[in-house]
Amino acid sequence: MEFYQLQSFLTVAREGNLTKAAGLLHLSQSALSNQIKSLEGEVGTDLFQRMPRGMELSFAGRKLLSHAETAVRAMEDFGTAARGLGDNLSGRLSVGLNTDPSFLRIADLDSRMGAKFPLVDLEFLPSQTLATTSLLNGEVLDVGFRFGKSGDNGICEEWIADSRFPFMHCYPVTNRERCFKNQLLHIIFSFCCRKSVEFIFLLK
Structure with a gap:
């Protein structure tokens, strides 16, 4: 059973006329008639009664009408949702926070x-x-996110903003240098990994 067969069934049921339905579906009358016969063969019963004034739903056709409408509406909704996904980015993006x-x-x-x-x-x-x-x-x-440039040509880097780090001079003056380094570690630890801080002092 194909989607176009259900569409044809619904159009003929709505119009009650094979010629009008064929025109709306841009099909020849014989092609539409063959689709209806093929669908009737699949469901195992007549869906329409051929009357002098047009096409009327049979008992089975009336029973199956709402099911066909639900199926066609579901397929249309599926297509709409699928096209919407094609217009938008989707997936998971992992972001590293330094x-x-x-x-x-x-x-x-x-x-x-x-x-x-x-x-x-x-x-x-x-x-x-x-x-x-x-x-x-x-x-x-x-x-x-990172501080400074990586130097890796395989990575696309985008500068966001300059960051300023606070420095604090500590007293008493005794053992002043050691006090200064300890305070500096405490202040900027949240902005820079410990290894980077230790590396800075190794350069001094």
Whole structure:
């Protein structure tokens, strides 16, 4: 049983005339008649009574009419939904977060993405600046935040904004350098992974 057969059945039932229905379906009268006969052969009973004034539904045709309408409507809804999916991006997008979500304005990102791409599911994963490149290359992440450039030509990078980190001078002056480093680690730990901070001090 084919979709076009059900459409033909419904059109003939609605018009009550084979010639009118054939014109609406852009078919010859003989082609439409063959479709109806083929459908009747599949269901095992006559769907219409051929009358001098046109085509009338048989008892079986009246019983099956609502089922045909439901089937055709379901197929039309399916086609509409499928075309809608073709016009929109869909799937899951894994986003690596290298720092506090509020700093990266993730709530705003999630809201905007939901409005523009409702079929895309965002998955936020914790990451670190030094690990972002390997996670992208390993396809663990689809996109990721990081500080500074990766230097990897295989990754497309987009600058978002410059970040300023606070520095604090600590007193008393005794053991001043050690105090300064400890405070610095505490202040910027949420913006930079520990390895990066330690690397900065190794350069000093």
